[in-house]
Amino acid sequence: MKKLEVGELARISLCVNGAQHTVSVEPRTTLGDCLRNDLGLTGTHLGCEHGVCGACTVHVDGATARSCLMLAAQAQRYEIHTVESLACNGELNDLQQAFRELHGLQCGFCTPGILMTLTELLRDMPEATEEDVRLALSGHICRCTGYQNIVAAAMRTLESRRTVHERA
Template sequence: MTDRHLIVLNVNGEAHEALVEARKTLLDVLRHDLGLTGTHVGCEHGVCGACTVLVDGEPVRACLMFAVQAETAEIRTVESLGRDGELSDLQRSFSEHHGLQCGFCTPGFLMLAEGFLAQRPDAGREEIREAVSANLCRCTGYQTIVDAIEATATRRCHAAEKEATA
């Protein structure tokens, strides 16, 4: 006998219904039920961070969270960053600073950085380094990832300052 639950998930600003087993992960629902394949399956043990999404603004490993646990939460995936064919400022920065190579880990780093910068918009380089140490990349050596996040933080802070004085 399978224990299934009808849940409603708020993903990227849209409500989605899914009939899921209690043990089904948020990662599996996002990828297989909702077709949001930007969230990558990596280690499936919460170590690599490839499956990082934002749940109520906090970076979360989607492979470690059951979908039923996320029912009342606001979930954001990498698909929420760029709109209408345009890259977000963070995505552009990753491109400009060569913060990706094979690209497998990139969605997880983008979502980790998006959540981190929302909480620490004025973060310094060492704070950024500490934050990104939570995710694994086997290609870039992290330097360019840190450069990209730092550049985004700087741009966002300058934009906020301009807006405040306008």
């Protein structure tokens, strides 16, 4: 890898939400900043920028990661998915719909990161309990909801998916 001169931009390629993107960024640019500022994917929110609040959570090769703690250049060899990838053809997925119907969001700032974490949990633990949901949410800070409706939305989605699976 070529050493960059001071002020020189790094040209990187990222696979985000199934599409390949090539951008020029400062070497210190975080994945979160690149997603928002260079790719226009503003669903990923940047809160604390220290990995504490969880608002910037995305999927990196299917696993949750804090995009404020990862450099964009580090993400080149991975498949990145943001909250924008959850809806299909503009239709909310079942988890997003449950959030909407059960008022699992208020200001919405933390919602994208929470949705990404719950998406991983529901995919990897289809038999998750309410305790599992609450544990998964422990890495997220939400000042508005008190988490009750968020947990209810996750549980409704889990129960709905179990019912569909049992019928199949």
